[in-house]
Amino acid sequence: MADIARATGVSPMTVSRAFKAGGLVNTETRDAILKAAEELGYVFDSTASNLRSKKTDFIAVTIPSINNANFADTVGGLSDVLSAQGFQILLGYTNYDMQEEERLIENLLRRKPQAIAVTGGKHTRRAQKLLENANIPVIETWDVPAEPIGHYVGFSNADAVRSMVDHFIEVGYRRIAFIGGDASRDTRGTNRRHGFISALRDHGLDPFRLIDAGPPPISMREGANAMARLLDEFRDTEAVICVSDLSAFGALTECQRREISVPEQIAIGGFGDYEIGGISVPALTTINAHARMIGERTGSLILDLLSGKDSVPHVTIQPQLIVRESSL
Amino acid sequence: MADIARATGVSPMTVSRAFKAGGLVNTETRDAILKAAEELGYVFDSTASNLRSKKTDFIAVTIPSINNANFADTVGGLSDVLSAQGFQILLGYTNYDMQEEERLIENLLRRKPQAIAVTGGKHTRRAQKLLENANIPVIETWDVPAEPIGHYVGFSNADAVRSMVDHFIEVGYRRIAFIGGDASRDTRGTNRRHGFISALRDHGLDPFRLIDAGPPPISMREGANAMARLLDEFRDTEAVICVSDLSAFGALTECQRREISVPEQIAIGGFGDYEIGGISVPALTTINAHARMIGERTGSLILDLLSGKDSVPHVTIQPQLIVRESSL
DNA sequence: ATGAAAGCGCTAACAT
DNA sequence: ATGTTAGCGCTTTCAT
Numbered sequence: 001m002a003d004i005a006r007a008t009g010v011s012p013m014t015v016s017r018a019f020k021a022g023g024l025v026n027t028e029t030r031d032a033i034l035k036a037a038e039e040l041g042y043v044f045d046s047t048a049s050n051l052r053s054k055k056t057d058f059i060a061v062t063i064p065s066i067n068n069a070n071f072a073d074t075v076g077g078l079s080d081v082l083s084a085q086g087f088q089i090l091l092g093y094t095n096y097d098m099q100e101e102e103r104l105i106e107n108l109l110r111r112k113p114q115a116i117a118v119t120g121g122k123h124t125r126r127a128q129k130l131l132e133n134a135n136i137p138v139i140e141t142w143d144v145p146a147e148p149i150g151h152y153v154g155f156s157n158a159d160a161v162r163s164m165v166d167h168f169i170e171v172g173y174r175r176i177a178f179i180g181g182d183a184s185r186d187t188r189g190t191n192r193r194h195g196f197i198s199a200l201r202d203h204g205l206d207p208f209r210l211i212d213a214g215p216p217p218i219s220m221r222e223g224a225n226a227m228a229r230l231l232d233e234f235r236d237t238e239a240v241i242c243v244s245d246l247s248a249f250g251a252l253t254e255c256q257r258r259e260i261s262v263p264e265q266i267a268i269g270g271f272g273d274y275e276i277g278g279i280s281v282p283a284l285t286t287i288n289a290h291a292r293m294i295g296e297r298t299g300s301l302i303l304d305l306l307s308g309k310d311s312v313p314h315v316t317i318q319p320q321l322i323v324r325e326s327s328l
Numbered sequence: 329m330a331d332i333a334r335a336t337g338v339s340p341m342t343v344s345r346a347f348k349a350g351g352l353v354n355t356e357t358r359d360a361i362l363k364a365a366e367e368l369g370y371v372f373d374s375t376a377s378n379l380r381s382k383k384t385d386f387i388a389v390t391i392p393s394i395n396n397a398n399f400a401d402t403v404g405g406l407s408d409v410l411s412a413q414g415f416q417i418l419l420g421y422t423n424y425d426m427q428e429e430e431r432l433i434e435n436l437l438r439r440k441p442q443a444i445a446v447t448g449g450k451h452t453r454r455a456q457k458l459l460e461n462a463n464i465p466v467i468e469t470w471d472v473p474a475e476p477i478g479h480y481v482g483f484s485n486a487d488a489v490r491s492m493v494d495h496f497i498e499v500g501y502r503r504i505a506f507i508g509g510d511a512s513r514d515t516r517g518t519n520r521r522h523g524f525i526s527a528l529r530d531h532g533l534d535p536f537r538l539i540d541a542g543p544p545p546i547s548m549r550e551g552a553n554a555m556a557r558l559l560d561e562f563r564d565t566e567a568v569i570c571v572s573d574l575s576a577f578g579a580l581t582e583c584q585r586r587e588i589s590v591p592e593q594i595a596i597g598g599f600g601d602y603e604i605g606g607i608s609v610p611a612l613t614t615i616n617a618h619a620r621m622i623g624e625r626t627g628s629l630i631l632d633l634l635s636g637k638d639s640v641p642h643v644t645i646q647p648q649l650i651v652r653e654s655s656l
Numbered sequence: 657a658t659g660a661a662a663g664c665g666c667t668a669a670c671a672t
Numbered sequence: 673a674t675g676t677t678a679g680c681g682c683t684t685t686c687a688t
Binding site for chain 3: 329330340341344345348372373374375376377378379380381
């Protein structure tokens with residue numbers, strides 16, 4: 001900036017102002033400054049700006065895995081809303097591990113983000129404390145936390161699955177199984193399984209057809225393997241709900257390999273409304289959790305909070321049951 | 329840091345050293361400092377560190393879209409290699425648009441990353457210049473650039489498709505079509521189509537069965553729509569190669585809906601070795617471009633370059649043809 | 657509309 | 673092993 005100031009015969013402060021959006025600078029002066037900057041190959045140094053102004057325009061975001069279309073959609077929504085306002089997302093992957101999440105949150109906070117959005121409503125004690133003391137907006141997503149740290153944009157995974165169970169029962173299925181929902185790592189999957197269990201109980205059915213598909217992420221292949229076990233262990237199963245569309249599609253392919261027709265011999269439901277479920281033959285009944293909208297709402301909430309606008313503390317998303325051929 | 333220094337009776341400089349990895353600090357002193365830091369709820373401020381030390385530990389990365397398993401894999405590989413060494417990735421999405429890429433690169437460079445990895449080997453003139461003048465390692469990926477800016481980790485998309493054409497012809501297919509490869513935005517897709525065209529010509533076949541699936545990203549649905557057009561326009565087609573596994577799977581579902589058997593009535597090939605292709609029924613013949621390895625190699629290359637180790641300037645990945653049921 | 661002075665919170669460089 | 677000094681490149685604040 002000093003070089004540009006010298007070249008244009010103004011003070012560094014005027015150069016600084018010329019680069020800001022609402023800078024109160026004479027138009028001609030600004031043009032001269034921008035021209036000199038381009039000629040000198042000047043690149044604005046935000047590290048200095050960050051330090052002095054205590055504004056980084058970073059938004060920290062943690063997701064379990066980048067390689068999941070649902071979370072990618074959420075980040076996409078967040079990114080579109082926030083980068084339009086000049087924010088840069090600092091993305092980190094927890095790999096579905098709360099210890100890893102803690103490390104990640106600690107590292108991200110050192111970068112002085114102006115807000116942080118985390119996936120899920122359950123964290124280590126220390127992570128919880130770090131977030132509480134960070135003194136920036138904290139938004140938990142994809143869940144309804146038992147004790148929210150700050151704000152949240154989420155939904156009840158259990159209730160969402162319950163709505164699918166109700167649908168299956170209404171259509172006439174009774175011997176219903178569930179695939180996935182590892183208790184050790186994935187709270188959302190676990191909540192979905194809990195929702196399944198309590199819904200079956202409420203209908204007077206015994207929820208013993210539970211197939212463990214291992215810790216997340218649950219691949220299509222693992223869904224297929226789980227389906228194989230289900231078909232072997234509980235031959236009279238009429239319907240199965242899978243923890244995600246990916247495992248549900250894997251389960252479908254296992255049926256295709258065994259020439260078991262879906263839904264005539266067994267119905268299948270998934271979760272997440274991934275693209276695959278809408279185009280597979282048969283198409284998969286699923287729950288649309290509005291992944292992208294979660295990101296967009298989180299982004300708007302952050303913008304409101306940072307601009308001091310008053311805003312609702314909690315946003316509850318309404319997941320939508322989508323009935324397709326696989327359960328009819 | 330001053331507070332911690334006061335509380336522990338040392339100088340701020342010692343506190344600073346206590347937080348560094350190889351810090352030459354007395355063990356007891358360090359313990360006392362870390363304890364005081366924890367008690368005071370101190371969070372290290374990297375914005376100040378970044379400015380003073382001219383090291384941000386940021387690595388900038390641009391990809392066309394976050395919602396693509398191939399690019400997500402590349403970022404995953406990059407992230408695993410780099411975050412283990414304390415680097416934070418600054419991710420940006422170009423949405424398959426070179427103008428958007430230019431804006432993105434300009435913004436990312438202001439953050440003073442220590443290296444930048446971009447997807448593809450073609451950029452606007454200005455983006456090219458920005459990268460050249462950035463004075464940090466620049467790595468182009470997923471392609472073999474005509475004029476590399478710095479380093480690259482990639483492969484020839486055209487040659488990869490050529491290997492698939494060779495396979496199709498060897499198996500006996502002659503009337504072969506190609507779906508995708510929009511010329512306006514996606515250089516990788518375009519290169520694949522070029523590879524298809526020149527391979528067919530080399531085999532003495534006329535490559536006129538080209539179905540445009542629109543600008544990227546090409547969804548499964550768009551693949552299905554393209555397949556519908558192919559089946560209507562060129563009824564005697566024996567085989568089709570799609571620009572990606574996603575469109576290939578969409579094409580497969582269109583065949584399933586029309587009760588056209590694959591590969592008996594028409595063979596299908598994809599690109600990218602997405603999970604879907606390995607588990608669909610029939611499984612899809614594809615090209616594994618080693619997306620994750622591209623990320624890992626790019627990460628290692630960056631580590632080498634930043635640590636002054638000498639390293640090969642260009643890494644050429646060897647894509648692998650994977651023959652599955654859909655082309656037998 | 658522009659300028660001058662001061663300082664953000666660290667760490668490079670040098671000293672002991 | 674630890675301390676002192678200075679300063680990274682911006683922007684806040686106050687002045688004109």
